Amino acid sequence: MKFIEARKLLFEYIRRDEEGNVEGILTALDGVDLDVEPGEFVAILGHNGSGKSTLAKHFNVLLKAGGGTLWVDGKDTQDGDCLWDIRKSAGMVFQNPDNQIIAGVVEEDVAFGPENIGVPTDEIWKRVEQSLKAVGMLQYRGHSPNKLSGGQKQRVAIAGVMAMEPKCIVLDEPTAMLDPNGRKEVLDAVEALNQKKGVTVIWITHYMEEVVRADKVYVMDQGKVVMQGKPREIFSQVEKLKSYRLDVPQVTLLAYELRQAGLAVPEGILTRQELVEALCQLY
Numbered sequence: 177m178k179f180i181e182a183r184k185l186l187f188e189y190i191r192r193d194e195e196g197n198v199e200g201i202l203t204a205l206d207g208v209d210l211d212v213e214p215g216e217f218v219a220i221l222g223h224n225g226s227g228k229s230t231l232a233k234h235f236n237v238l239l240k241a242g243g244g245t246l247w248v249d250g251k252d253t254q255d256g257d258c259l260w261d262i263r264k265s266a267g268m269v270f271q272n273p274d275n276q277i278i279a280g281v282v283e284e285d286v287a288f289g290p291e292n293i294g295v296p297t298d299e300i301w302k303r304v305e306q307s308l309k310a311v312g313m314l315q316y317r318g319h320s321p322n323k324l325s326g327g328q329k330q331r332v333a334i335a336g337v338m339a340m341e342p343k344c345i346v347l348d349e350p351t352a353m354l355d356p357n358g359r360k361e362v363l364d365a366v367e368a369l370n371q372k373k374g375v376t377v378i379w380i381t382h383y384m385e386e387v388v389r390a391d392k393v394y395v396m397d398q399g400k401v402v403m404q405g406k407p408r409e410i411f412s413q414v415e416k417l418k419s420y421r422l423d424v425p426q427v428t429l430l431a432y433e434l435r436q437a438g439l440a441v442p443e444g445i446l447t448r449q450e451l452v453e454a455l456c457q458l459y
Contacts, residue, residue: 177214177250178211178212178213178214178247179212179213179214179216179248179249179343179344179376180210180211180212180235180246180247180248180249180344180378181210181211181212181245181246181247182208182209182210182211182231182234182244182245182246182247183209183244183245183246184207184208184209184243184244184245185205185207185208185209185210185231185234185241185243185244185245185246186203186205186206186207186208186241186242186243186244187203187204187205187230187234187239187241187242187243188201188202188203188204188242189201189202189204203399204227204230204399205227205230205231205234205241205399206227206398206399206400207244207400208227208231208244208396208399208400208401209401210231210394210401212344212376212378212392213376214343214374214376215370215374215375215376216376216377216391216392217367217370217376217377217379217389217390217391217392218376218377218378218379218390218391218392218393218394219378219379219380219381219386219387219390219392219393219394219407220232220378220379220380220381220393220394220395220396221381221382221384221387221393221394221395221396221410221422222382222395222396222397222420222422223382223397223420223421223422224382226396226397226398226399227396227398227399227400228380228396229348229349229380230399231380231396232268232346232348232378232380233268233348234246234253235248235266235268235344235346235378236248236262236263236265236266236267236268236346237253237259237262237263238268240253240254241253241254248262248265248266248344249261249262249265249266249343249344251265264293264340264342265342265343265344266342266343266344266345266346267337267338267340267342267344267345267346268337268345268346268348269330269333269334269337269345269346269347269348269350270333270348270350271348271349271350271352271353272353273326273329273330273332273333274329276333276336277321277329277332277333277336279321280320280321281317281318281319281320281321282308282313282316282317282318282319282320282321282324282332283304283308283317283318285321285332285336286303286304286307286308286317286332286335286336286339287300287301287303287304287339288336289336289337289339289340290303290304290339290340290341293340300339303338303339303341304317304335304339305317306338306339307335307336307338307339308332308335310335310338310365310368310369310372310373311331311332311334311335311338311365311368311369312331312361312365313328313331313332313335316328316332325358326353326354326355326358327354327355327357327358327359327360327361327362328358328361330350330351330354330358330361330362331361331362331365333350334347334350334362334365334366334369338369338375342375343375343376344375344376344377344378345366345369345375345376345377345378346378346380347366347377347378347379347380348380349380349381349382350362350366350379351363351381351383351386352381352382359383359386363386363389366379367389382422384411384422384423384424384425384428385425385426387407387410388407388425388446388447389407390407391406392404392405392406393405393406393407393410395410395417395420395422397420397421402420403416403417403420407444407446408443408444408446409444411424411425411428411444411445411446412443412444414428414429414432425446427445427446427447427448427450427451428444428445428446430451431443431445431451431454439455439458440458441454441455441458442454
């Protein structure tokens with residue numbers, strides 16, 4: 177059974193005036209089809225306004241679809257009786273960790289989620305320790321979040337979601353406010369959770385380099401899924417990505433330019449090591 181299955185998903189933002197009259201309608205999701213298998217690392221790409229963040233908010237029913245169907249962990253998101261179970265299955269990490277961190281001590285913040293869902297006290301502290309250890313923040317458990325770097329705060333936010341033991345974590349542009357080191361910290365932590373714990377990951381981003389590690393990639397534009405496939409398949413289509421106002425990883429672009437110049441470099445180069453090996457084989 178698929179963990180997430182979306183078919184013809186539709187969502188519209190309706191703008192109204194002060195009297196409640198409709199002034200305009202923006203279609204944010206326009207017939208989206210999407211599948212996520214349990215344990216997959218799925219990346220969703222798109223420029224600003226493409227609909228990717230709106231889609232993310234449907235996975236734990238922060239928004240409800242205006243049309244089509246969406247099933248999460250075998251439950252229909254339109255069924256109000258399933259709302260609580262879906263939100264326990266799919267945790268959400270937002271762009272700004274300051275919007276999710278509410279306590280004055282790291283371990284208390286991580287404990288907040290499981291406490292809210294009624295986890296016994298002894299079990300809560302076991303989960304806090306396990307979650308902080310999983311994201312490499314155990315040594316900061318007694319620290320104030322205000323004294324942490326952006327990347328460290330985001331890892332604490334992820335630990336807070338992990339302590340609730342969801343089957344899936346949805347991360348909506350979690351590195352957008354971080355420097356390169358912070359982005360790497362967060363991505364490494366999430367990848368470890370995916371590979372070692374089997375947590376399903378949905379990673380929403382516009383940073384191409386972050387997508388290389390994904391099992392599957394969806395590209396969105398104007399509320400539609402316009403490309404899908406493995407990272408190598410997606411990044412082999414440089415000109416098509418550019419037409420959707422997206423870049424490609426620098427090493428992929430370099431390999432593409434070399435191929436355009438006549439060198440027999442394979443398509444879909446994703447890492448510097450792959451490019452070095454390809455060039456060595458030529459010479």
